[in-house]
Amino acid sequence: MARIKLEIPNNILHQLNIHVRITDINYGNHLGNDALVSILHEARVDWLTQIGYSELNITEADAQEKIGLIMNELIVNYSNESFYGDQLVIKLSVGETTKAGFELYYTIETDRKNEKIIVAKAKTVMVCYDYNNRKIAELPIEFKNILLLQS
Helix, strand or coil: CCCCCCCCCCCCCEEEEEECCHHHECCCCCECHHHHHHHHHHHHHHHHHHCCCECCECCCCCCCCCCEEEEEEEEEEECCCCCCCCEEEEEEEEEEECCCEEEEEEEEEEEECCEEEEEEEEEEEEEEEECCCCEECCCCHHHHHHHHHHC
8 A cells, every 4th residue: 555655844834742642542552643633733733823813714803704723634653652741742734735725744753761752654735715695715825935935
């Protein structure tokens, strides 16, 4: 079976440190896949908040229509287990932008015995979405400029 291997861009948009909580551990006694997806979400929301936006609004304050984001695709490459108490470092990078969205990459690392360990790499494709009209929307130019400055 062919495996999708993610190549993470070098441009770091944002970094978030977060501890693995006991509620993140599954029956295998390691970080569960559902918890990892929630951690990716936390990192994405933290980044958006830091630059003055939210997933429900990536438009300028005076914009007539509010455009949000919706996840269209998620790919995760797991590399190593992560355990309760691990300090995870999640680094976000931007990939390709399109008329209606962009790729967001994540590198999830921890430090164990003074060695950097990659827990996982992930990619989400985020699409602009008009929640009022329930349809795909164009990537606001101001937000696109932020992404292009970071790539």
